[in-house]
Amino acid sequence: MLSFLVRRLLSGIAMLAVISTLAYLLMFMTGTDIARNLLGQNASEEAVAARAAQLGLDQPLLTRYVDWVSGALHGDLGTSWFSSVPVTELVGQRLGVTLSLVFLSTFFAALVAVIVGVIAAVHRGWIDRGLQVGSIVGAAIPNYLVALVLVIVLAIQLKWFEPTGYTRPQDSISGWLMSITLPVLALVVTTVAGVAQQVRGSLIDALRQDYVRTLRSRGLPEWRVVLLHALRNAAGPALSVLALLFVGLLGGAVIIEQLFAIPGAGSLAISSTSQGDIPVVMGLVVAIAVIVLVVNLVIDILQGWFNPKVRIS
Structure with missing residues (x-):
């Protein structure tokens, strides 16, 4: 290892x-x-x-x-040419906002995807067919269109949320949750069906293996066979999709931040690029690259833990 x-x-x-x-x-x-x-x-x-x-x-x-x-x-990425603020401080503040949005979106997308994917794999029927249709529709509809629909319906018509704006968690936890609910929903809605489809396919393949029939013949409850054994062996492909999901959400958050006026790394990247603030742009590139590499490393470790064959390869 x-x-x-x-x-x-x-x-x-x-x-x-x-x-x-x-x-x-x-x-x-x-x-x-x-x-x-x-x-x-x-x-x-x-x-x-x-x-x-x-x-x-x-x-x-x-x-x-x-x-x-x-x-x-040595941890010094320079100073912004426009604001004279250290790049590490500037990028750290903005990237923290973006990561909170992306991590929450990834968590809820993965949670819902696993639940729906397991149900679709175990109980074939309308859920299974609806999941296949949803994965196609989710891949075809851009997240900014979903965000606009959510703003019109939930914010403007029903007035459940503010259409734009961001509240820092240190100022108000409830206000922070209200300000990121619509952005998180916009990112989750367009991705959850595709991940659930991958979980479904991997779990169906796992349930067809000989060891599953052996476990069932020993009288183990079906929920233990599915959740404790088959799902673990089906986790490898799903984890790969989860890594791609995180990277995709990190890129999609740039547009979502602009729509909801969230002061994250997306708006900083756009403004710095247009101004030619190269130290800030390079700081963002390095920070995002490190995050993506760390996420992929964690996924590789989890895959190696779930499947020892990955470590050998």
């Missing part, structure tokens, strides 16, 4: 190095005059040159990259 973890960790570090390198090079290879964009088109040449020297833009690209990597390895 230790060698399995070491291999996964080393591959994750290599992937992070590749992602950060490509992102950094692409940021500075656009051909735009960053210093002039920061000061405005009416700035004098002297002011632009002074600003470029202040930001180190007059140095060779390789030198700038080595300096950035050196700082990143």
Whole structure:
């Protein structure tokens, strides 16, 4: 198991190095005059040159990259060129909002998907057929359209929620829950059927195995056979889908945050990219890449625990 973890960790570090390198090079290879964009088109040449020297833009690209990597390895991702706020502080604040939204959406989507998927696999019928239709419809309808429908029905017509806005949990737990309910629903509705379909298919395959017939012949209750044995063996493919679900929700949260005026990483990424605030953009790229790699590592560990064959492969 230790060698399995070491291999996964080393591959994750290599992937992070590749992602950060490509992102950094692409940021500075656009051909735009960053210093002039920061000061405005009416700035004098002297002011632009002074600003470029202040930001180190007059140095060779390789030198700038080595300096950035050196700082990143020590936990210093630089300072925002616009707000002069440390990137780690700025990204940490915004990313925390996004992660709360994504983790809640992933949790509820996985919970509902497992329940529905198990019922559909054990009791074939209208639930099974409805799940197959729902997975197709959920994949076809974009989450922002679902969000607009939720706002119109639940917020504007029924007035159960505020249509936009965000309340921090430290200010009010109830207000925070009310402010993220509609965004979470919008993300869950469009993804839960697809995950439930995967759980259903994996569980049906597991229930057809010889060990399940052996357990039933020994007189074990059906709920124990399904939940304690078959579901565990069916968890591998479902966990892979769960990792993809998390990454997909992380990307989908960008649009949802804009619709509900949530001050998360999505709005920060859009504003920083449009302004040319490269330290903030790079901080977001590294932070999101680390999160995705950690989630994949956790999924790999869980799969190795559920299925020892994964560790061998």
